[in-house]
Amino acid sequence: MDSALSTVGLPLALGIIMFGLGLSLTPDDFRRVGQHPRAVVVALACQLILLPAVCFGLVLLFDLPALLGIGMMLLAASPGGTSANLFSHLFHGDVALNVTLTAINSVIAIFTLPVITNLAIAWYDREDTVSLQFLKVVEVFAIVLVPVLIGMLVRERRPDFAARMDKPVRIGSAVILAVLVIAILVDQRENVGDYLADVGLVAALFCAVSLVVGYVIPKVAGIVESQAIASSMEIGVHNATLAIYVAVEVLDSTEISVPAAVYSLFMFAFAAIWGYALSRRIRSASTA
Template sequence: MDSALTTIGLPIALGIIMFGLGLELTPADFRRVRKNPRAALVALGCQLLLLPALCFGLVLLLDLPPLLGIGMMLLAASPGGTTAALFSHLFRGDVALNISLTAVNSLVAIVTLPLITGFAISWYDRTDEVSMPLAEVLQVFALILVPVALGMLVRHLRPAFAERADRPVRIASAAILVVMIIGVVLAERERIGEYLADIGVAAALFCACSLLLGYVVPKAFGVPGPQAIASSMEIGVHNSTLAIYVAVEVLDDVAISVPAAVYSIIMFVFAALWGTWVSRRENPVRTQERRPSSTDGAPV
C-alpha cells in the first residue's frame, strides 16, 4: 500500500495545491477564524468526541474482526488530511478554517490518537502500544504551512496575478484530484476486491456519516454555510496515509491498515459527490445565475 504515488507524487501534488490555495488567502482570513472560534470549536468537538463514538458504534454493529476494528478506530483517531482543504476549496468552503483545523488536529492527535487506538487495542485484549510519530506531525505542518505561506506572499506582492490564477487553480486542483483517485485505484487494483469485501461496507458507512456529521452539527450550532462545508470536509476526509503508516510501522500489522486503504479510495468519491450537492445547496444563487431563465429572449 506504500507506493511512489503516496510517498512522492501525493505530497508534491498536495504542495502545489496548497500553494494555489494560498493565492486566495490573506492574514484577515485567519484572523476571522480566531475572532469567531465557534466553527473551529464545534468541528474539533466532532473530530475528537463524536467521530470516535460513531466509529466504535459501527465496529460493534457490524461485528468486525479485531484487527479491522482496531484499524477503523485508528482511522477515526487520525486528523483531517491536507486533501480536506482541496475539497473545501473546490466546493466553496472556508479554506482558512480547514488549514487551521488540520494544524490544530495534528498537534492534538499526538495525545488523542494513542488514547483512542489504545482503547480499541485493549477492547480486543491485545497488548500493542501505539504512539503518534513526530516526523509525521512535522511533515503535515511542512506540507500545509510552507506552500500556503508562499502562495499568500505571492498574493500580497502580485494581487492581480492571484486573481487571474483563481479559475486555472480550481481546474488544476480538480484535475489533480481525478489523477489521485485513478492512481490510488490502480495502485491497489490487485487487492481492491478483497479489501472491499472485508471492510467496504464499514468504510463507506463511516465516510458518509462523517461527512454528514461534519456538516449537520455545525449548522445546528448556527455555523454559516462555507464554514460548515469546511468542517464537513475536515471531518470526512481523514489522513489515511498517517493511519496506514501507524498500522504498518508502529503496530507492525498490515491488516490494521486495510480500513485506511479502503477509506482512502471511498472518501475521494464520496467527498466529491457530497461536495457537489452541498455546494449547490449553500450557493443556489450561483446555480441560478448560470441557468438561463425560461423568459430569456421572450418579447416584452
C-alpha cells in the first residue's frame, strides 16, 4: 500500500472513526451494563469466544494460506463497527445496547485482539515474519482509545456539536472504509483474483454466520427481540478499519488486511438483507 496512505492516512482515518464513536458515547453507556447484564454478557460471549472459534474452524476447513488465515482471525477479534448502530436503528434494534457493546468491546479488544492474533500467528509458525509486540499493542491502544475519550469529552462539553456531527461522521466512516478497501484491492491487484478465490467464500460465510449467531443465541437465551437484533448487528458488522490498521501498520502486511477488505464487500449488503428479513418476519408475526 502507498506509504503516505498507510503511515498518515490510515491512522488518521481510524482516529476520525474512533472520534466519531466517542461523540456518541457517555459514561452512562458503560454503566448501562448493570441494567441489561444478560444481553451484554451473551453478546460479548458470542463476539469474544464463539465467533473466533467459528472463524478458526472456517480457516481450517478451507485450508487458508497463513497470512490470509491470520487476517481472518484478526478480523474475528475486532470489535463491532460504528455502522452497527445505524443498522440496528434501521431495523428496530436496541441502539442503546449497541452503543454499550461497542464501548465495552472496544476496550476489551485492546487486550483480546493481540491474544487472538498472536495465537493465529503461532499456529502458522510465522513468528519470524509477523508479530504483535507490546509497544505495538500500546500504539493500537492509543489510536483507538484516545480519540474515543476526546470524542466523549467533546460530547460532554458541546452536546449540540456532537449531535450535528453524528450523521456526517457515520457517512464519513463508511466512505473512509470504502476508500481503504479500494486501496487494498488496488495495491494487491496482481493477486486479488487469487485472494477472492481463497478467502471470498470464507469471508461471506463468516459474515452470514456472525449475523445469524448474533441473533439466534440471544433469542435462545431469552433476550428480547430488539436486543437480539442489536446483538446481531454488533457481532456481524465488524470494525474492519481497525483490522486493516493493525494488519498494515502493526503487522506490516497488506496481505493480512485482505480478509477485512473482502469481508467489508459483503458486510453492509448482508446486514441490510438480514435486517430486512428480520423486519419482515417480525411484521408477519405481529399481524398473524
